Amino acid sequence: MANDHLTFDVHKGEIFGFLGANGAGKTTAIRILCGLSSPTSGDVNVAGFDIYRETEKIKKNIGYMSQKFSLYEDLTVSENIQLYAGIYGISAKKRKEKEAELLKKLGMGEARGKLIAGLPLGWKQKLAFSVAIFHDPKIVFLDEPTGGVDPVTRRKFWDLIYEAANNGITVFVTTHYMDEAEYCDRVSIMDAGKIEALDTPAKLKEKYQASNMDEVFLQIAR
Amino acid sequence: MTQLLSFIKKEFFHIFRDPRTMLILFGIPIAQLLIFGTVIKSEIRDVHIAIYDQSKDVTTQEITNKLLSSGYFILDKNLENTNDIDAIFRKGKVKEVVVFGSNFSEKLTKEGKADVQLIADASDPNTARLVVSYTSGIINDYVKKMHPNLEMPLQIQSEVRMYFNEEMKSAYMFVPGVMALILMLISAMMTSISITREKELGTMEILLVSPLKPGQIIIGKVLPYLLLSIANAFVIVLIGNLVFGVPISGSFILLMLETILFIMMALCLGILISTAAKNQMTAMFISMVGLMLPTIILSGFIFPIKNMPEVLQWLSHIMPARYFITIVRGIMLKGVGILFVWKETLILIGMTLFFIVLSVKKFKIRLE
Numbered sequence: 070m071a072n073d074h075l076t077f078d079v080h081k082g083e084i085f086g087f088l089g090a091n092g093a094g095k096t097t098a099i100r101i102l103c104g105l106s107s108p109t110s111g112d113v114n115v116a117g118f119d120i121y122r123e124t125e126k127i128k129k130n131i132g133y134m135s136q137k138f139s140l141y142e143d144l145t146v147s148e149n150i151q152l153y154a155g156i157y158g159i160s161a162k163k164r165k166e167k168e169a170e171l172l173k174k175l176g177m178g179e180a181r182g183k184l185i186a187g188l189p190l191g192w193k194q195k196l197a198f199s200v201a202i203f204h205d206p207k208i209v210f211l212d213e214p215t216g217g218v219d220p221v222t223r224r225k226f227w228d229l230i231y232e233a234a235n236n237g238i239t240v241f242v243t244t245h246y247m248d249e250a251e252y253c254d255r256v257s258i259m260d261a262g263k264i265e266a267l268d269t270p271a272k273l274k275e276k277y278q279a280s281n282m283d284e285v286f287l288q289i290a291r
Numbered sequence: 292m293t294q295l296l297s298f299i300k301k302e303f304f305h306i307f308r309d310p311r312t313m314l315i316l317f318g319i320p321i322a323q324l325l326i327f328g329t330v331i332k333s334e335i336r337d338v339h340i341a342i343y344d345q346s347k348d349v350t351t352q353e354i355t356n357k358l359l360s361s362g363y364f365i366l367d368k369n370l371e372n373t374n375d376i377d378a379i380f381r382k383g384k385v386k387e388v389v390v391f392g393s394n395f396s397e398k399l400t401k402e403g404k405a406d407v408q409l410i411a412d413a414s415d416p417n418t419a420r421l422v423v424s425y426t427s428g429i430i431n432d433y434v435k436k437m438h439p440n441l442e443m444p445l446q447i448q449s450e451v452r453m454y455f456n457e458e459m460k461s462a463y464m465f466v467p468g469v470m471a472l473i474l475m476l477i478s479a480m481m482t483s484i485s486i487t488r489e490k491e492l493g494t495m496e497i498l499l500v501s502p503l504k505p506g507q508i509i510i511g512k513v514l515p516y517l518l519l520s521i522a523n524a525f526v527i528v529l530i531g532n533l534v535f536g537v538p539i540s541g542s543f544i545l546l547m548l549e550t551i552l553f554i555m556m557a558l559c560l561g562i563l564i565s566t567a568a569k570n571q572m573t574a575m576f577i578s579m580v581g582l583m584l585p586t587i588i589l590s591g592f593i594f595p596i597k598n599m600p601e602v603l604q605w606l607s608h609i610m611p612a613r614y615f616i617t618i619v620r621g622i623m624l625k626g627v628g629i630l631f632v633w634k635e636t637l638i639l640i641g642m643t644l645f646f647i648v649l650s651v652k653k654f655k656i657r658l659e
Contacts (some may be wrong), residue, residue, distance in 0.1 A: 103500045125502065133500040137493030143308045144301065155297020156501045 072097050073262040074111070079208075079241060080153050084234050086253030087243040090290050092261060094262040095243045102241070103133050116207040116239075129157070132201035132209035132238075136216050141195050142186040146177065150200060157204035171199055191222040198229055208239040215246065227252050247283040256282070258289050265289045294503060298511035305485065306515060315481065320473040320523050324530050327465040338363055338422050340387045341379050343370035346395035350405075350437075357433050358389070363425050380412050387411045387422045399434075466531035467619035468592030470524060470555070471612040475586050477520050478554050482561030486512055487574040490565075509651075513558045520554045521547070528623075540626025548618065549552035549632070552639050553615045559646035560611075566653040586612040614638050 072094045079085045089095045102115055104124055113120040116130040128136040133139075140149050147168065154164040172178045175195055185193060194214065202209050211230075215223045227249070234240050234254075242253070250256050250270060257267040266273055266289055270282055279285045325633070340358070344351050358364050367385045370376065379385045379449050392406030399405040409426055411419040489495040498508055528546070531537040539546065560582065568574035587593060589603060590612035596604055607613050614635040621627040629636065 103496075105496060105499055128500065131499060131500065135493050135496050139494055139497045141301065141305070141494060142492075144304055148301070148304060152297050152301045153501075155300075156294050156498075156503055158294060158502070200460040 072101070072108070075259075075264055077257055077264060077267055079239060081207075081239055082234055082237050084230060084240045084242065084252065084254045086250050086256035087241065087259070087260030088245065088247075088250055088286060089243075090245065093290075095259055096212060097262075098259070099210055099241070099243055103131060103210055104128065129204075129233040130207045132204070132206040134197050134201040134209070134211050134214050136213045140185045140193060140200065143184060145182050146172070146188075146196065147181045149196070150203065153191055153200050153203055159204060167203065171203070175199065190218060191225070194218060194222070194226060195229060198226065198233075202233055202238055206238065207232065208241060211240065211242040213243055213245070215244065215249065220248075223249070243254055247281065247286055250282040250286070258286060260290055295507050295511055298507065298593045299514055302485070302511055306519070312481065313652075316519055316523070318479060319476070320469075320527060321530065323473060324336075324466070324469050324527055325534075325579060327469050336363065337365050337630075338387065339367040339385045340364045340389060340422075340426075341368045341370050341376075342366065342387045343373070343376065343388060343390045345393040346391050348396040350396040350399060351391040354391075354407075354430055355389075357429055358426065361425075361429055363422075366499065366528050367507040380410075385412070386418060387426065387564075389426060414450045436614065452577055465592075466527065466535065467616045467623065468590070470527050470550070470619060471590060471615050472583070472586055473523060473527065474520055474550070474554055474555050475580075475582055477523060478516055478557030479561040479564065480560055480575065482513055482516050483568060483578055484563035484571050486562065486565035487571050491570045509562060513562070517554060517558060518550075520557075521551060524550045524554070531623075537623060538626075539623050541622035541628060545629060546622045549615070549618050549622065549636065549639075553611065554609050554635065554645065556639055556643040556646060559643055559650055562650040563646055563653065566650060585610055589613070590616055592616060599625050611639060611642050624637060 075094075087095055095279075096251050097106065101108045101113065101120070104120060104127060108120075115127050118126045118130070120127060136231065141152070144152065150168050150171075151164065151167060154161075154168075159167075166237050172181055176190060177196070179190070180188060185196075188196070198209075198211070198214065201211075216225055218226070223246070230240055230242070230252075241248075244250065253270065255267065255269050256273065257264050258273075259265065266276075266285070268276070274280070274282065277285045279288065307317070342355055344355070355366075359366055364387075368379065370379065370388065376388050376390075377402075379388065388410045390408035390410065392408070395405045407430060409423050411423050475542075486495075488497065499505075503511075524547070528539065532539060562576075563575055564577050564581075568577055585606075589607040590597075590610045591607065592612065596607050596613070597609065618632045618635045618639075621632050625631075
């Protein structure tokens with residue numbers, strides 16, 4: 070049993086951290102929410118739509134970025150954007166505007182025609198995130214988006230997440246870096262398929278009398 | 292529709308940017324065709340023979356001329372007695388000795404039968420088989436033309452003991468075989484690899500999360516390979532025709548339709564493999580061992596099905612390539628229409644439907 074009676078609500082525009090040790094059931098939960106797996110029982114609503122009956126609507130309104138970078142290495146930056154824009158039915162005109170704007174913001178204007186394979190890891194990651202929210206989803210799921218990246222790059226990546234949240238996109242992020250847990254509005258901590266704690270980082274630290282999230286996590290996961 | 296188009300565009304980028312894929316798609320088919328082609332060509336060109344003519348009359352002279360002008364044989368020596376036969380074989384250059392019996396012309400007109408003995412060097416059984424069948428073919432042809440009213444024109448005794456093999460008569464057998472092989476390779480192997488690659492890289496999840504429907508993903512994956520396979524089939528038929536002179540006796544359109552049917556079958560097999568394989572290596576391995584080898588060995592492409600052990604003959608019935616090769620040979624070489632290959636066509640359609648149903652069932656819309 071990877072998930073056992075999970076109950077939680079995520080608010081609009083919130084950064085919701087989903088924590089747990091490896092094998093605690095994070096990935097199973099996120100896969101159910103994205104429609105990659107079916108739950109055996111229970112009610113699930115994503116972006117206000119029921120996951121049994123309104124799958125198509127959900128798919129249009131969510132973004133997803135996995136641990137692996139989800140960009141095509143043998144396609145250029147621009148071609149990747151074109152592909153995802155095409156899949157999500159964004160018109161060519163709108164795509165061109167947004168693409169120019171995005172690349173300017175990321176400072177990657179010159180890399181537009183370069184293959185993804187040749188880009189530094191940090192760039193790939195930022196780009197993967199930007200592509201995941203290119204179609205302005207209501208909610209974006211990030212499955213351990215910062216795996217294998219240095220702290221500085223991770224910090225910069227989180228700036229992008231904050232910006233997305235400010236624009237009204239709900240962010241659902243799984244991680245096992247506890248410093249990242251501090252950046253979230255609220256976090257839930259999973260252990261053996263159950264949610265053991267769910268609150269703001271500040272309140273959790275108070276409750277478990279810990280100075281940082283690391284200690285909170287260790288107390289729960291034990 | 293635009294969704295699907297942008298997906299297909301991406302798929303073409305993958306193909307055109309990967310040197311290995313390009314090599315498999317365009318290099319291997321031509322190389323295989325040329326290799327198989329030249330190998331078979333050299334076997335029946337310029338074979339050295341010797342003739343021991345005990346009659347030396349008009350008929351034997353004409354048959355000799357026929358043999359030598361066919362382009363298959365070169366006369367090495369005229370023998371004068373039986374003892375020379377053994378000696379000349381030992382030298383190794385001469386592959387066949389044609390022995391005409393005495394009073395050949397006279398016997399033929401009076402008794403309706405005369406003796407020709409074909410003795411072949413069977414140290415290379417394949418060549419021997421071919422050489423003997425070519426020689427007897429030419430002799431029979433000649434006698435039939437000269438004496439159309441005779442039913443059993445000539446008694447031909449062959450010293451090489453072997454089953455007469457009709458399939459081996461045709462020098463053109465390799466084109467249909469290579470066609471089946473290459474289409475199997477491109478369609479099944481490349482599709483299964485390209486789908487498993489997406490699984491391996493994690494991009495498949497992104498596609499499944501997106502509004503693309505599973506059907507669209509499959510079509511987007513398969514369509515580029517369908518188009519490229521058709522192009523390839525076209526090139527193979529063209530090279531076969533222009534370089535090796537393989538005729539297209541039947542309807543070209545029917546040939547292409549049957550080819551598309553076979554490609555569809557192979558594509559479905561590719562999808563099926565991709566649902567079973569977790570990564571590209573496995574997909575390649577299954578395609579190689581599970582599809583390529585049986586296609587080469589069991590389809591009748593190289594080894595005649597009639598000569599196989601019974602178990603393998605039975606196994607060959609489930610080889611789609613077997614039916615395709617029969618169809619292509621029929622259309623290209625014999626010039627037959629759909630009336631003669633409808634059974635094979637129906638079997639291929641059945642197999643295609645079976646694989647479609649099975650792979651759609653197994654294609655995991657929701658990855659576990």
